[in-house]
Structures are given as structure tokens and as C-alpha cells.
Amino acid sequence: DSGVTQTPKHLITATGQRVTLRCSPRSGDLSVYWYQQSLDQGLQFLIQYYNGEERAKGNILERFSAQQFPDLHSELNLSSLELGDSALYFCASSVLGTDKGEQFFGPGTRLTVL
Amino acid sequence: EDQVTQSPEALRLQEGESSSLNCSYTVSGLRGLFWYRQDPGKGPEFLFTLYSAGEEKEKERLKATLTKKESFLHITAPKPEDSATYLCAAGGSNYKLTFGKGTLLTVNP
Numbered sequence: 001d002s003g004v005t006q007t008p009k010h011l012i013t014a015t016g017q018r019v020t021l022r023c024s025p026r027s028g029d030l031s032v033y034w035y036q037q038s039l040d041q042g043l044q045f046l047i048q049y050y051n052g053e054e055r056a057k058g059n060i061l062e063r064f065s066a067q068q069f070p071d072l073h074s075e076l077n078l079s080s081l082e083l084g085d086s087a088l089y090f091c092a093s094s095v096l097g098t099d100k101g102e103q104f105f106g107p108g109t110r111l112t113v114l
Numbered sequence: 115e116d117q118v119t120q121s122p123e124a125l126r127l128q129e130g131e132s133s134s135l136n137c138s139y140t141v142s143g144l145r146g147l148f149w150y151r152q153d154p155g156k157g158p159e160f161l162f163t164l165y166s167a168g169e170e171k172e173k174e175r176l177k178a179t180l181t182k183k184e185s186f187l188h189i190t191a192p193k194p195e196d197s198a199t200y201l202c203a204a205g206g207s208n209y210k211l212t213f214g215k216g217t218l219l220t221v222n223p
């Protein structure tokens with residue numbers, strides 16, 4: 001158990017809908033990262049927040065957005081969902097704001113768009 | 115653009131048969147090279163961080179090494195419970211990790 005929690009574990013929805021994925025980092029970690037993992041693309045970095053502020057952006061679509069709240073939990077919002085958005089979405093956390101420290105991953109949310 | 119390439123894509127070993135996994139990276143300003151293990155349907159589990167060429171880290175049957183262009187994960191006398199996908203990731207100067215697509219390791223009893 002990494003100490004990172006994610007909810008829900010599974011999410012099934014229809015195209016065009018909007019969903020919110022939630023992540024609670026390990027106690028004491030200030031950074032939260034979001035990743036998307038699909039069979040053909042592997043693990044793709046989406047976005048990083050450090051202590052409430054956006055720190056780095058990866059291959060995140062404009063239909064996706066995220067935020068980190070004062071209690072350090074984070075939410076990833078996915079809107080106008082398409083079939084291709086079906087994937088595993090992971091949250092990770094680390095103590096540091098840089099990429100020098102190891103990241104600890106949550107169990108993931110499996111999103112299925114029908 | 116930062117790139118990480120892992121080989122082979124899949125590796126099948128007999129229990130006790132040692133081997134190595136390769137991770138080649140092209141990263142601007144490497145800040146760290148990370149190895150993770152991932153079991154099916156689960157989140158990646160942190161194994162090692164390597165920061166500079168020549169560095170080595172060990173954990174049970176696993177040893178990770180780093181050169182200026184590659185990292186190797188050596189598996190000595192593997193057991194069936196070592197079966198998993200092993201992911202390599204490079205941290206560059208832009209605060210993000212770039213992951214390789216992984217090596218799926220299967221160890222047969």
C-alpha cells in the first residue's frame with residue numbers, strides 16, 4: 001500500500017459526459033501528479049501540482065483539467081468524453097516539487113467510455 | 115523531446131535463469147532515473163532511483179545500474195513472484211517523468 005488513495009476504482013460512462021476523479025496524496029506529500037495509461041501509449045504524464053499550484057503540464061487535452069485543494073487532495077476533471085479516453089488514470093504523490101524525488105502511485109481509476 | 119525506450123518488450127525466463135532489462139534514455143538534464151514494478155491492474159510500485167552514471171542500487175534479486183545513456187535492471191535467480199511489468203522513467207529538466215513502455219517479465223516455475 002503506497003498511501004495514495006484514488007476514487008472511484010471503476011467508472012463507466014457514455015460519450016459526451018463529464019467525470020471527476022479524486023486523489024488523496026500520502027501524508028506529508030505536497031506534489032500530486034496525474035497520469036493516463038493505455039495499452040498502446042503506455043504511462044503518459046498529464047499534469048503536476050505542487051502545494052496547490054500547477055507546476056508542470058504534459059500531454060493533457062484541453063477537455064481535461066485538474067486542481068489541487070488546500071488540504072492537498074486533487075481532482076482530475078474529464079469532459080466531453082470520447083471512446084479513446086478509456087484508460088487507467090493514476091495519481092502519484094511525492095514530497096518534493098521537483099522530479100528528483102520518487103513518486104508513489106495510487107491504485108488507479110479505470111475509466112470506460114461507452 | 116525526452117525519450118525513454120525499454121527492451122525487450124517481453125521476456126520469458128525459467129526460475130533461476132538470470133537476465134537483464136535495458137532502458138535507453140534521451141533526456142535534457144537528467145535529474146534521476148527511476149525503476150518501477152507494475153502488476154496487472156495495479157499502480158506502479160517504486161523500486162529504485164539512480165542519480166549519476168556509475169551508481170548502482172540493489173534490492174533482493176534486483177540490481178539497477180546507470181550509465182550516461184542507459185540503465186539496466188539485472189535480475190538474479192528470478193522467482194515466479196518476480197513476474198510483472200518493469201517500467202523505467204527519466205526525470206528531465208522540465209519537472210516531469212517520461213516513462214518507457216515497459217518490459218513484461220514472465221518467470222516460469
